[in-house]
């Protein structure tokens with residue numbers, strides 16, 4: 001693994017360096033939106049692992065391998081903080097990435113069961129997340145700590161991430177998957193839905209139509225952005241002025257990612273392509 005771009009952390013250079021963020025694909029863009037609203041002066045390097053999307057059915061070990069390699073790539077690119085806007089990658093690798101980089105601030109995600117359990121009036125909460133997220137210890141621990149007195153219903157919405165990646169977040173197949181997941185939950189009295197996968201906020205309109213106006217939808221993106229902001233401030237890492245830029249990188253097809261960024265964020269962005277080689281992310285230069 002080349003470390004050509006590694007810049008050692010020190011207080012004079014760190015604020016100019018990017019925040020590194022990664023997801024299996026476009027899901028993390030729902031958090032990127034919140035990050036940019038909260039932190040408009042920060043540069044962000046967003047990595048979409050579209051060679052391997054969806055992560056959900058792959059299991060904790062495989063996703064951990066991808067996530068650790070992407071973290072190495074982001075650190076080599078000079079990331080001053082890593083945010084993982086992906087519940088599945090956080091479930092698989094938040095702990096191990098923190099062990100690999102004990103001095104780097106790292107922000108992960110877990111399904112927002114805590115605020116849901118605090119606010120539910122019916123006592124029935126639905127969680128939409130991936131299979132691998134449900135398998136992880138992070139999820140088991142939030143349910144155990146915060147949802148003892150609440151009924152928690154779960155659905156992995158299999159196939160929904162692929163629909164969203166294909167640009168059909170609110171299409172007929174997405175609607176079918178979501179209806180199948182949500183209608184039985186509604187029948188059991190659910191009044192709060194946790195969007196426990198960062199792809200799912202892009203299907204917000206369909207989810208809202210299915211559950212109606214009374215059900216609360218919990219998206220943790222703004223809370224993640226506030227957490228990133230406070231860690232940057234604590235570490236003296238915040239960028240000082242000027243407009244922040246976002247650099248997009250994908251291990252999949254850059255033209256498709258570019259299209260999705262336009263559809264989902266309304267932005268015309270350049271997207272760079274990278275490849276996987278022997279379990280590591282390599283750039284076009286390294287590929288030769």
Ligand code: DGL
Pocket residue numbers: 023024025027028053054055056057085086087088089130133161196197198199
């Ligand atoms: N967006 C991701 C998450 O929050 C991953 C979805 C997937 O790739 O299956 O879980």
